[in-house]
Amino acid sequence: MGYKITAKENLSVIDFFMEVEAPHVARSWKPGQFLVLIVDEKGERVPMSVYYADEDTGRVGMFIRRHGVTTFKLWYEKQVGDELLSVAGPLGKPIEVKHYGNVVFAADAVCAQAECYATLKAMKEAGNYTIAIHSFETKDHVYPEKFLSKPVADEFYITTEDGSVGRKGHYLDVLKELIEQDKVDIVFAGGKLGSLKKLAELTRPYGIPTITTVRQIMVDGTGMCGSCRILYDGEVKFACRDGPMFDAHKVDWDDVIRRDSRFAEQQALARERYLAKLKEKGVI
Ligand SMILES: Cc1cc2nc3c(=O)[nH]c(=O)nc-3n(C[C@H](O)[C@H](O)[C@H](O)COP(=O)(O)OP(=O)(O)OC[C@H]3O[C@@H](n4cnc5c(N)ncnc54)[C@H](O)[C@@H]3O)c2cc1C
Ligand code: FES
Structure with missing residues (x-):
């Protein structure tokens, strides 16, 4: 069974809102956790933050940036009523919700x-x-x-x-x-x-x-690929499994910043190829 898109709306020149039916995520998601979606059989695993998770309707809301192949596909080719192949989660550790002041x-x-x-x-x-x-x-x-x-x-x-x-x-x-x-x-x-x-x-x-x-360096979001290793208080942690929320005073930010955008070149190439195809088809 797919995951039905129940709402979609433009937010700005670059971002849009999308709501999907994903009752298992809506039921158990807590602030700090994320989900991973796959658009179709050829799709990559793409982690997304959650804007809201409504237990009653079983729907989750997301804000999405038109950035690469996956997110352009979501914007140009997926409409309300269409389905996504997979919406997995919630993943990562929740933050502690309590009285702080x-x-x-x-x-x-x-x-x-x-x-x-x-x-x-x-x-x-x-x-x-x-x-x-x-x-x-x-x-x-x-x-x-x-x-x-x-x-x-x-x-x-x-x-x-x-x-x-x-x-x-x-x-x-x-x-x-x-x-x-x-x-x-x-x-x-x-x-x-x-x-x-x-x-x-x-x-x-x-x-x-x-x-x-700390999210930019994640790839699969499940603790399997090892891509999201960070130096945290002198120890190695996995951003997807041990985070994604961390005490910012203990993160080695220079190391994270150095390793960001490792796939930028490949992603840009894939994006250009995909947009050229859409132009050929007259979609854009
Ligand atoms: C925890 C978390 C929360 C996020 N929340 C949001 C959010 O709320 N909204 C939002 O817009 N973005 C969010 N992102 C970012 C989003 O997941 C990525 O920017 C995603 O890549 C966007 O899709 P795209 O169209 O650019 O991906 P694509 O270019 O289609 O790439 C899809 C995935 O494949 C990986 N990839 C691409 N090329 C390669 C390669 N050559 N080798 C290995 N891997 C590759 C990318 O890193 C990416 O994860 C989040 C990321 C994380 C980790
Ligand atoms: S993103 Fe692959 S191990 Fe964390």
Whole structure:
């Protein structure tokens, strides 16, 4: 049996929303965990973060970036009512949801925009004061407000690099101010590796617990390929099996950044070939 697509909507010039029926994931998923989808028989395993998991309907929501062959296929060739070959999960370890006080989630990439809502919803239900910071490049990248974390955030910020929506700058700028106002008890974050490294440097001197995803170096997401090994507090850990959320102060960020984008060249080639085929067929 396939996994039916139940909703799909564009979010920005580059990202879109998709909802699929995957009752086994919806039933047992917890914040911090991810799923792995396969589009069709020829498809690669592609890990995705979860925006929401609805136990009652058995559906899960995702934010997806049009990036390579798989995600272009999802956007151009898969419509509501079509099925995906596989949606496996939940995978990875959940974060600890409990009362911390003031909880920030900071996001500057597609997967983290999804995790922001999911995490803060759970943290608010656990009695925390929740602060969402969504960072985007420009107004063309900002999602419609109904897809952001406002309903689950006591404080809500959007930043853009050029100031075309919300505050000019990045989540690091907003966070610095919040820290100076003594408003931050713990930070969760995900997104660009360079930002996560800077985030760890920002919060370390204040001793603020900082839990972030390490995902870019994963391939199969099951602990089998060994691709996602990271140096963590002097030990080797697997991002997919031991994470994907880690204490950012213990991650060797330079090592992770060095190993990021190993397959970028092959992926770009495959993407160009796939787009050329779509053009030939008149799909785009
Ligand atoms: C935990 C986790 C959560 C994520 N959450 C999201 C999310 O919410 N939204 C989102 O858009 N993205 C997310 N990603 C990123 C997403 O899984 C990848 O960017 C994925 O590759 C996107 O699909 P694509 O079309 O670029 O893939 P493709 O180019 O089709 O590649 C598919 C997969 O094959 C691997 N691959 C490609 N070429 C090679 C090769 N030559 N050798 C070995 N492996 C190869 C890639 O690493 C990738 O995993 C997440 C990743 C992880 C690990
Ligand atoms: S992604 Fe393959 S072992 Fe973790």
